[in-house]
Amino acid sequence: MSRRGWVLFLAMSVIWGVPYLLIKVAVEETSPVVVVFVRCVVGAAVLLPLVLARGQVRPALRHWRPLLAFTVLEMTGPWLLLSYAEVTLSSSLTGLLVASVPFVAAVAARLVGGEERLTAVRLAGMGLGVVGIVALLGLDVEGIALLPVLAVVAVVVGYGTAPLIANRALADVPGVAVSAIALVLTAVVYAPFAVPRLGQLGSASVPALGSLVVLGVVCTALALVLFFALIREVGPQRALVITFVNPAVAVLAGVLLLDEPFTLGLAVGLPLVLAGCALATRRNAPATAAVESPVP
Template sequence: MNAQGQGISRRGWILFAVMAIVWGITYLFIKEAVHSYSPPAVVSGRTLLGALVLLPFAIRSGALKAAWKYWPWVLAFGLIEMAGPFLLLSHAEKTLPSGLTGLLVATVPLFAALIALLRGDRSVLSPLRLGGLLLGFAGVIVVVAGPGLFPQGAASFLGIGEILLTALLYAIAPFIIAYKLADVPSIGTITLALLGIGLGYLPAALLTQHDVPTVRSTVSLLLLGIVCTAVAFIAFFALIREVGPVRAPLFTYVNPVVAIVLGTLLLGEPVTAGLLIGFPLILIGCWFAATGGRMRPRAPLPDAAEPIVR
């Protein structure tokens, strides 16, 4: 891992580009998949596909056996990082545009700052970080209250709540990695968690899948499982090792831009006044809430773990 005070290596920038694209297109593929797959089917499909891709490598390296020794914490990580968020995202995108979904997920650093405060990190109360926290939440209010975002009334409002809950879960999950699974090979943790969540959702997927899947939805689900789950998680853990958990969030603020651009160009999703005003407020607020405006943040204390956003 690079020292926190050093510049970003070429490998770090490459990983940043990969994550910006791969997790930026996730919301597009989810939007397409839920056209003919039920939300539980999408969750089970993408996690089982991801697990099948990684399983041979995890077994061959012995990482799966190492992860099994910590299976309660791996399961806890899977529930908070995958089971809850993946279902919430899939259900929410039945009513919400993919671009708006990507934007609201970018509020993870705001929740991360609140969690850090609850854990005793008083640096969150610095003027710049506190101001960023307030500015980011103001941006969320602008986006949510903007015109044209509720084409399905209460269902759209529920979807926004589901995405914000997803952001909260994404802010919590990395603490499990930092404190309970730091010494477990990442591919073992990822594979075991994906496999457990995929099998857990399989009965619900079979019971709720009533429509005949379309080719377009099936291709989206395949790409979602292989590229946006298996490949993405490997790159995600590599990014954390390369730049550290403090700077990792700064590399994933680009995801909403990718999601909004793709949603507008490929799906014809509207760009509302609320998005145009609230989008920069959220991004600026997230930046200051997570970093205090520092390009090179101080090294974290031994007992502090900065959550990661995607």
């Protein structure tokens, strides 16, 4: 990747390594639908004025079909399902499951005839990343429930396919416009269910409210703008390799900020994750010209 690509990659790895913990904190005191609604409203409040000032809404709406598909697959479905899953699942197990997104993206790209080749080196990097995540987080499966796991599986499918839509059908639409409109649409969808429950915010603690604000401003508004830039810089498949690093960031945050122990799993898993990412994001060598056979 280029230097700009690595900067965006590292920024997204950190920013989207935080939401698992923030969502876990928020859903302990507010319902999942309120978490999604507030996250979308805060994010839209940051981005929409900028989009309106630039006159980008109407041009973006000309691509309403792929825009709607992106919204459903990237936000409307996954964010509610993720919040619902974390009522039961730990943030570490959720992160481990979401780390399978690059594989879904690779399969989806192959099905739609993507130009990006999955070489043996890149596949090995993905496999190494998964091994690292397992070592990093451990098999946190106590009290596991089927429905929350299936909810995360649906999230993985959405996260794995939405960037392909953005890269193919929304390449001419500014990422900030796509993000702002998608946030507004998602907020409108959940408003009838969330507004009657907004009273929960009145009794929520400062950490829960702070988690919602950070989710909206940093992990949504800022993150979506950077994510679109990353997709356009390195392509959708490489961009999604951040899901290998996100759980590692969550674990490191626990060690550095919460005085959690530096475990053997962390010592072994983190280098594997980083090595896997380096291999999985490696650019393909130019294809050599095929030699035509004289046999008809």
